[in-house]
Amino acid sequence: MRNLRSSAALVAAAVVAGGLALATPAIADPTPAGTFRQLVGVGSDTTQDVVNALAGDTVNGTSYSATAVKSANGSRIASYDAIEPGTGSTASTIITRSGGAPFARPNGSGNGQKALSASLTGDKFPAGTGTVIKGQVDFARSSGGPSTTGTALTYVPMARDAVGVAVKGSGLDSLTKQQLFEIYSGSLKELNGQTLHPKIPQDGSGTRKFFLAAIGMSTTPLGANVQVVQENQANTALTEDGALVPFSVGSWIAQNNGVAPDYSKAAAAAGGHLASITLPGDDGATSPVTTVNGKLAPVQAYYENSTFGRDVYNVLPSRAIDPTSVFFDKDLYDIFVTSGSHTAKLASESAEKVISAFGFVNEPYNGSVNLQAKHALQGGLEGLSSSNTVPAAPVLKTTVGDAGLKLSWTAPAATPLALTDYRVTLTDADGGVVAAKDVPATTRTYSFTGLTSGTYTATVTGYNIVGAGADATWKGSVKYASTTKATTATTVYGRTPKVSVAVTGTHGVKATGKVTVKDGTTVVGTGTLDSSGKVSIGLSNHLKVATHTLSVSYPGTSRLNASSTLVSLKITKASAAVSASHPTSVSHTARGKVTVKVTATGTTPGGTVRIYQGSKVIATGTLGGGHVTITLPKLSKGKHTLHAFYVGSSTVNSKTGANFTITSK
Incomplete structure (x- = not known):
């Protein structure tokens, strides 16, 4: 429970030391000491009181425990004030985790963003010279957008506020944007007979940053007469006639309605009020507030004006609210983010009643993270001492499989801030995220x-x-798998060998197209698959006698991946048939002739033919066109039994012909 600290001694010390006049004691950080919650927020003075109330704490004497926002897991917010409660000190420290080190209290939106950044990176806070606060802060309250480009932080809108100008003196009842520029740049020092005493919130204040941008002074130096005061505290700013200071309209309403701790009622009682402003494009001035049933209320037209109206944000690590991230924090997401059918707890009816009570205007985009709608914003890490650089692209390799894709990669070169994770994304041909x-x-x-x-x-x-590095990208086709199978039969040389091929596809896809058969690098046959994905491919009948390892390849289709297989084909020698034409008798003084013919299916044999008498070779010849005429030697008188023998070749087996008889006379 958040409690009020009412020690008169503390208040008196603050008044003496810092010149702060506190009409009522401020709200304390989570008490008693040692009370810690899961979701730690720091930063903006403008939204601290409403966030304190949403956390379920007691704000200005009213307990909001009944309407405390909680995640689905029961986690709650711990909201730490921009200045020390009770004392008003801007130099105090806070401890946000059990066992954590104390660190300087982040005072204002900018410092809250820097503290969140340091909590993420492990840098020291503040300004890289303080304390390492890694993991000590979960979100930052902010009344302004980012000042550093990037994507590491997402500024999630919570409500609508406006920046007005709190003034003292009737001569400042109505002001223009041009007058404000001249006053704060130092060129206009008197208006309507009043000497001007311009004040500005402390450096790091979101209200200060927003106001200077609104009046066109983002790059123009402040006038030498501009004094720095604590944000949204009229009692210490409006101390003399002619004083003026930028002020959150929501904070002015909440303080003067008694909802938020009072830093302004004394000034209001002494004549302090919000000036009417001539909004760009208008002829007359518009007051930021009106009175309804005796209470201050926002003027919608002023809040919605694009110059002085502003969204107020809760700043979250982008990766922590991305449900696909390994760093996704469901507690942060539940409480702060509205996306699709998921509604932020801060956008609930009870939460928005609290938000409205603190002088803010509820908007339908409370919690939206839709960057295209222009309410949510993204920015880089703030106030880093290390380099604010992102990783280079990984080196990517891909393997396409059956209805699938495998990615492998090597890490990019190291950066000063370590790589934390990879995002892997697959999109279809239309760009839709698969x-x-x-x-x-x-x-x-x-x-x-x-x-x-x-x-x-x-x-x-x-x-x-810091955010996303460069993409490593692959684009190509993903198909279904095909399987190629092949069979052969041992084939005699000279006959046509055949390869029977069957190609099947997964997911019911039929294989179509051609199949190619190679012996080494030589194409020895092709064929077209039939409707059942099969084909019998006849090869050359002159493959050498050997066992061949054939590659059978299918190139795939628009829906099927390529596939291949190896198959063994054995080619054996052909069988020969030997016949001989010869005379039945010859003179013993003459040399007879024998014509030998050798045949084999599918080929014309070549090679040597021998004529034997018994086991003795008596004559030889060489086939030409499958036959040869061989002249015998003179035979002695008598009957001679001979036979022809074909020696064979690399493609045809040897063969012995039938015996034949020649009588020599």
Whole structure:
């Protein structure tokens, strides 16, 4: 429970030391000492009181415990004030975690953003020279947008506020943007007979940053007569006639209605009020507030004006509210984010009643993270001592499988801030996101499965705390698997060998198209698959006698991946048939002739033929065109039994012909 500290001694000390006049004691940080909650917020003075109330604490004597926002897991907010409660000190420290080190209290939106950034990176806070506060802050309250480009932080809108000008003196009842520029740049020192005493909130204040931008002074130096005061405290700012100071209209309403701790009622009682402002494009001035049933209330037209109206934000680590991130924090998401059917707890009816009570205007985009709608914003980390750089692209390799894609990569070169994770994304041909996944920095592979055939783009992106690095991208087709099978039969040389091929596809896709058979690098046959995905391919009948290892390849289709297989084909020698034509008798003084013919199916044999008498070779000849005429030697008188023998070749087996008889006379 958040309690009020009412020690008169503390208040008196603050008045003496800092010149602060506190009409009522301020709200304390979570008490008693040692009370810690899961979701720590720091930063903006403008929104601290309403966030304190949303946390369920007691604000200015009213307990909001009954309407405390909680995540689905029961986690709650711990909201730490911009200045020390009770004393008003701007130099105090806070401890936000059990066992954590004390660190300087972040005073204002800018310092809250810097503290959140340091909590993420491990840098020291403040300004890189203070305390390491890694993991000590979960979100920052902010009344303004980012000042650093990037994507590491998301500014989630909570409500609508406006910046007015609190003044003392009737001569300042109505002001223009041009007059404000001249007053704060130092060129206008008197108005309507009043000497001007311009004040400005402390450096790091979101109200200060917003106001200077609104009047066109983002780059113009402040006049030498501008004094710095604590944000949204009229009692210490409006101390003399002619004083004026930028002020959150919501804070002015909440303080003067007695909802928020009072830093302004004394000034209001002494004549302090919000000036009417001539809004750009208007002829007359518009007051930021009106009175309803005796209470101050916002003037809608002023709040919605694009020059002086502003959204107020809760700043969150972008990766913590991304449900696909490995750093996703469901507690932060539940409380702060509205997306799709999910409504932020801060956008509930009870929460928005609290927001309205503190002088803010509720908007339908409370909690929106839709960047295209222009309410949510993104920015880089603030106030880093380390380099605010993102990773280079990983080196990506891909393997396409059956309805799937495997990615592998090597890490990009190191940056001053360590790589934290990778985002892996797959989009279809129309750019629609098929899948997105965050994986830890130690991961080097990721697979997508169950894809339909089509064209896809895959990206792998390295992240560090700063944000996304360069993409490594692959674009190509994902198809279904095909399987090629082949069989052969041992074939005699000269006959046509055949390869029977069957190609099947997964997911019911039929294989179509051609199949190619190679012996080494030589194409020895092709064929077209029939409707059942089969084909019998006849090869050359002159493959050499050997066992051949054939590669059978299918090139795939628009829906099927290529596939191949190896098959063994054995070619054996052909069988020969030998016949001989010869005379039945010859003179013993003459040399007879024998014509030998050798045949084999599918080929014309070549090679040597021998004529034997018994086991003795008596004559030889060489086949030409499958036959040869061989002249015998003179035979002695008598009957001679001879036979022809074909020696064979590299493609035809040897063969012995039938015996024949020649009588020599």
